[in-house]
Amino acid sequence: MDEDAFHKLNHYLESLKTHFASEGETGKEIMEDIEQRIAELLEKKITDGKQAVSLEDVNEAIGILGKIEDFVYEGTNGGNREYEQYGRRDSRRFYRDEDNNYIGGVAAGMGAYFDIDPLWLRLAFIALIFLHGLGILIYAILWIVVPKARTTNEKLQMHGIPVTLSTIKDSVNAEYDKVKAGLHNINRSPGAERTRNALENLFRAIGLVFVAIFKFIIGTIGVVFLITGTFFLAIMIMFLLGFTHVFGQFQFWDGVPFPFMSHFFQNSAHYYLLVIALVILVVIPIIALIYGGIKILFNIRTKHNVLRAFLLVTWVVALVFFISILAMNSTNFAAETTGKQTSHIEMKKYPRLYIEVRDNSEDKKITQYSIFDHEFEYSQYDKSLYTQPHISLVNSEGTDMSVTVEKRIHNVGMKNAQDFLDRINYRWEQKDSVIYIDKYLNTSDKNFWMFARVDVDLRIPENQVVILSDGMCDLMNFDQQYQYCNDSALVGKPSIMTADGLMLLKNQKSNSKKNK
Amino acid sequence: MDFENAKAQMRKGVLEFCILSILSKGDAYATDILNKLKESQLIVVEGTLYPLLSRQKNSGLLSYRWEESTQGPPRKYYALTEKGSEVLKELESSWRELIDAVDSILKK
Numbered sequence: 136m137d138e139d140a141f142h143k144l145n146h147y148l149e150s151l152k153t154h155f156a157s158e159g160e161t162g163k164e165i166m167e168d169i170e171q172r173i174a175e176l177l178e179k180k181i182t183d184g185k186q187a188v189s190l191e192d193v194n195e196a197i198g199i200l201g202k203i204e205d206f207v208y209e210g211t212n213g214g215n216r217e218y219e220q221y222g223r224r225d226s227r228r229f230y231r232d233e234d235n236n237y238i239g240g241v242a243a244g245m246g247a248y249f250d251i252d253p254l255w256l257r258l259a260f261i262a263l264i265f266l267h268g269l270g271i272l273i274y275a276i277l278w279i280v281v282p283k284a285r286t287t288n289e290k291l292q293m294h295g296i297p298v299t300l301s302t303i304k305d306s307v308n309a310e311y312d313k314v315k316a317g318l319h320n321i322n323r324s325p326g327a328e329r330t331r332n333a334l335e336n337l338f339r340a341i342g343l344v345f346v347a348i349f350k351f352i353i354g355t356i357g358v359v360f361l362i363t364g365t366f367f368l369a370i371m372i373m374f375l376l377g378f379t380h381v382f383g384q385f386q387f388w389d390g391v392p393f394p395f396m397s398h399f400f401q402n403s404a405h406y407y408l409l410v411i412a413l414v415i416l417v418v419i420p421i422i423a424l425i426y427g428g429i430k431i432l433f434n435i436r437t438k439h440n441v442l443r444a445f446l447l448v449t450w451v452v453a454l455v456f457f458i459s460i461l462a463m464n465s466t467n468f469a470a471e472t473t474g475k476q477t478s479h480i481e482m483k484k485y486p487r488l489y490i491e492v493r494d495n496s497e498d499k500k501i502t503q504y505s506i507f508d509h510e511f512e513y514s515q516y517d518k519s520l521y522t523q524p525h526i527s528l529v530n531s532e533g534t535d536m537s538v539t540v541e542k543r544i545h546n547v548g549m550k551n552a553q554d555f556l557d558r559i560n561y562r563w564e565q566k567d568s569v570i571y572i573d574k575y576l577n578t579s580d581k582n583f584w585m586f587a588r589v590d591v592d593l594r595i596p597e598n599q600v601v602i603l604s605d606g607m608c609d610l611m612n613f614d615q616q617y618q619y620c621n622d623s624a625l626v627g628k629p630s631i632m633t634a635d636g637l638m639l640l641k642n643q644k645s646n647s648k649k650n651k
Numbered sequence: 652m653d654f655e656n657a658k659a660q661m662r663k664g665v666l667e668f669c670i671l672s673i674l675s676k677g678d679a680y681a682t683d684i685l686n687k688l689k690e691s692q693l694i695v696v697e698g699t700l701y702p703l704l705s706r707q708k709n710s711g712l713l714s715y716r717w718e719e720s721t722q723g724p725p726r727k728y729y730a731l732t733e734k735g736s737e738v739l740k741e742l743e744s745s746w747r748e749l750i751d752a753v754d755s756i757l758k759k
Binding site: 164178 | 681682697698699701702704705706709723727
């Protein structure tokens with residue numbers, strides 16, 4: 136027998152069994168007869184050429200025997216009373232109501248489930264659409280997950296009976312009665328008679344507690360699945376679309392795009408395929424979580440075998456793509472690399488040299504970030520990262536005067552570091568006796584992963600007089616900052632390069648007099 | 652809905668009557684009965700029959716025995732009991748009365 140045929144038949148027999156369960160022994164007898172008839176019908180289908188029973192055969196047999204609703208219509212058990220029993224026996228279930236639908240009957244079905252006018256639910260869905268389209272997402276998921284109410288029985292279950300305290304008590308009592316019946320069979324001896332009442336009370340209490348705990352645990356699992364699934368999905372969408380400002384505490388991501396490392400891929404198609412594969416790899420488990428949560432919460436027992444198989448296959452395919460693309464591009468990766476680019480330019484000499492810092496961020500609104508030990512600032516206006524260079528003033532130990540700009544990038548997983556150095560913008564210029572130095576090196580936010588750094592060495596010959604501007608203090612390393620910017624600040628005053636570094640011009644003269 | 656119910660009740664009564672008359676012509680197992688009922692288009696789905704058979708058996712109108720079959724598993728053969736024959740006779744006479752009565756009304 137084919138598997139799908141078996142499931143279908145099983146489902147059919149189960150539905151009949153619940154139908155006839157109320158009739159006790161007679162019900163069992165009826166079931167035996169029906170099972171025998173089905174066996175007879177299916178036996179006819181097996182010929183020499185065809186050894187297995189197919190889904191078609193089962194459908195045909197069910198068509199001949201008829202579904203429960205047909206039984207009831209033909210009046211075997213007397214009309215509508217039967218329907219009421221259904222509503223009472225089974226708890227209410229969440230189905231889509233396509234008789235009163237606007238789109239997929241989700242709101243109508245939910246309204247039936249919660250006893251609310253579907254109008255409010257529809258309005259709620261519409262309102263949620265304005266929350267990044269969340270309404271559409273939830274609706275779509277429910278549309279897929281929640282089955283349609285097809286049979287009369289399911290339509291009645293959809294409405295069920297209102298879930299109130301008394302109905303919950305009823306169902307608990309029904310469970311308890313079953314347990315009690317079992318106990319009676321065991322405790323038939325007269326000696327047990329006396330203890331029975333006490334036992335009954337005890338078991339009743341235990342039963343109630345267990346039912347409550349069980350329902351609570353199941354409900355909690357459902358809620359946890361739903362919440363974690365939705366949470367991950369939300370984060371995922373935000374990373375992809377850049378709606379990152381929702382989570383205030385994740386300030387780092389504020390406006391800085393997720394650092395996908397597109398630069399490692401020679402072929403941009405590879406990169407996009409990799410991103411799509413990654414999204415599928417993450418999204419499918421998330422959907423599974425949400426789906427599982429909804430199923431538990433709303434007591435849905437349907438099996439979407441086709442959907443499940445489709446998702447599983449998609450996931451595996453995505454995984455294969457992901458791994459193979461990474462493998463294809465693996466030559467572009469390296470454990471850790473640094474790149475260095477040095478430019479060395481001679482400067483003209485003047486009796487007095489002024490060193491000015493130019494703020495090339497142009498007062499754009501800048502937010503500060505720090506990752507590991509790397510500090511940078513981000514401007515939303517030109518989508519650029521701004522980092523301060525490290526400047527040191529050194530004795531050139533000769534007569535020449537020069538500026539050395541060293542660009543460095545450092546990253547784990549990047550092989551061709553040298554190719555990227557030109558993406559760092561850093562300028563300086565000399566106008567007559569003034570040297571202008573940029574306050575920031577700048578690079579597009581796409582190059583965030585380069586951890587760009589620039590070191591500027593100003594090589595100044597001995598006895599050259601230099602006047603530092605205020606802004607220099609921020610850019611110098613700690614030692615020089617301490618030396619030149621603290622108490623005996625050189626800033627703004629003429630100073631002279633000596634063997635021990637810069638000194639105030641006056642001090643230098645007095646020192647040299649003393650030395651003489 | 653009430654109309655549907657009346658139709659269903661009517662059919663149910665007739666169906667029980669027909670099962671008894673089929674069995675009065677000889678013992679039969681469920682499939683025999685089904686085939687005859689289907690020929691005369693009295694039932695649409697077979698599932699209807701089984702609850703009726705067990706109800707009639709429970710009220711003592713029918714009995715059954717197991718009989719080996721040349722093909723497949725043993726079959727449940729139903730037979731009319733004495734009480735069943737009596738009920739059938741009553742039903743037959745009331746059926747004729749009913750038909751006459753309805754006919755006379757319809758023809759007027």
